[in-house]
Amino acid sequence: GAGVSQSPSNKVTEKGKDVELRCDPISGHTALYWYRQSLGQGLEFLIYFQGNSAPDKSGLPSDRFSAERTGGSVSTLTIQRTQQEDSAVYLCASRNRGQTQYFGPGTRLLVL
Amino acid sequence: EDKVVQSPLSLVVHEGDTVTLNCSYEVTNFRSLLWYKQEKKAPTFLFMLTSSGIEKKSGRLSSILDKKELFSILNITATQTGDSAVYLCAVDNILRSGAGSYQLTFGKGTKLSVIP
Numbered sequence: 001g002a003g004v005s006q007s008p009s010n011k012v013t014e015k016g017k018d019v020e021l022r023c024d025p026i027s028g029h030t031a032l033y034w035y036r037q038s039l040g041q042g043l044e045f046l047i048y049f050q051g052n053s054a055p056d057k058s059g060l061p062s063d064r065f066s067a068e069r070t071g072g073s074v075s076t077l078t079i080q081r082t083q084q085e086d087s088a089v090y091l092c093a094s095r096n097r098g099q100t101q102y103f104g105p106g107t108r109l110l111v112l
Numbered sequence: 113e114d115k116v117v118q119s120p121l122s123l124v125v126h127e128g129d130t131v132t133l134n135c136s137y138e139v140t141n142f143r144s145l146l147w148y149k150q151e152k153k154a155p156t157f158l159f160m161l162t163s164s165g166i167e168k169k170s171g172r173l174s175s176i177l178d179k180k181e182l183f184s185i186l187n188i189t190a191t192q193t194g195d196s197a198v199y200l201c202a203v204d205n206i207l208r209s210g211a212g213s214y215q216l217t218f219g220k221g222t223k224l225s226v227i228p
Contacts, residue, residue: 004154033215042116042200043155043218056215089153100146100160101216106153 002026004104006092012110013082021077021107025094032075033101034067038088046090049075082111114139118201118219125226129191133222135201136183145177145184146216148200155200158186191226198223 005024013019025032034046045059049069060066064082069075079086089108093101116137125131137145144162148155159168161177161184168175172191177184188195202216 035218040220042220043202043216045215045217048215059215091154100157102157103148103154108153 004092004094004102006090006104006107008107009105010108010110012112014112015084016081018078018080019082019109021079021090021109023075023077023092023094023104025073025075025092026096026102027073029094029096029102030072031095031101032069033093033095034075034077035091035093036061036088037091037106043091046077079109082109084111087111114203114205114217116201116203116217116219118199118222120222121220122223123225125191125224127192127226127228129226130187130189131191131224133186133188133199133201133224134183135185135219137201137203137217137219138182139203139205139217141205142179143204146202146204147175147184147186148202150198150200150221151196158199188224191224193226193228196224196226 007022032049035043036046037043047054047057047067051072052069064080067077087110089106091106092104095101119134144160146160147158149158159175164177164179172189175186198221200221201219204216
C-alpha cells in the first residue's frame with residue numbers, strides 16, 4: 001500500500017481483557033514507532049523498532065504493554081489486562097532513511 | 113527531561129485571518145523540528161526545519177526555526193475552514209540508546225478553529 005495502515009480502526013474492550021493492535025508500515029521502511037495519544041494530549045512515545053529489534057522500550061507505560069515486529073515489517077502492540085486509563089488513540093509511524101515519520105490512521109481503543 | 117511547549121492551546125479565528133502558532137523546546141541532541149497537521153487521527157507532515165532563519169513555505173503556510181532561542185513558529189495566511197485542525201510540533205532528538213536512532217517528542221498541539 002501507499003501508506004502506513006493500522007487495524008482495527010476502532011476497538012472496544014472490557015477492562016481486564018487483552019488487546020492486539022496491528023501496524024503495517026510503508027514497504028521498505030526500516031524504522032517503526034508506536035505512540036499513544038490520550039484525549040486532549042500530545043503524542044506520547046511508546047517504543048521504537050529498527051528492523052526487528054527494539055533499542056528503546058522505556059516509553060512503554062507498564063509491563064502490561066509489549067510489542068514485537070517480525071520480518072522487519074508488521075508490528076503488533078499488545079496490551080494485557082487492559083485498564084480504563086489505556087483508552088486512547090494508538091498511532092504507528094514508519095520512517096526510512098529520511099527524518100520524516102509517516103503516520104498511520106491510528107486505532108482508537110476504548111476500555112469499558 | 114525533554115519537553116516541547118506549544119501555544120496557544122486553542123485558537124478561534126475567522127476565515128481570511130492570519131494566525132501564528134508557537135512552539136518552544138528544550139531537548140538534548142536536537143536534530144530537527146517538525147510540524148504536523150492532525151485533522152482526525154493521523155498526523156500529516158507539513159514541514160521539517162533543521163537550520164535557523166531559513167523559512168520553509170508551502171502555499172499559505174510557512175514556518176521558521178530559531179535554534180538560538182529554541183523556538184519555531186508556523187504561520188497560516190488567509191485562513192480557510194479547511195485549515196481547522198490540531199497543529200502538532202515535534203522535535204527530533206537522538207534516543208538514549210544512540211546508534212543513530214532517534215525519536216520525536218511532541219507538544220500537546222494547538223487546536224485551530226476557522227469559522228466562516
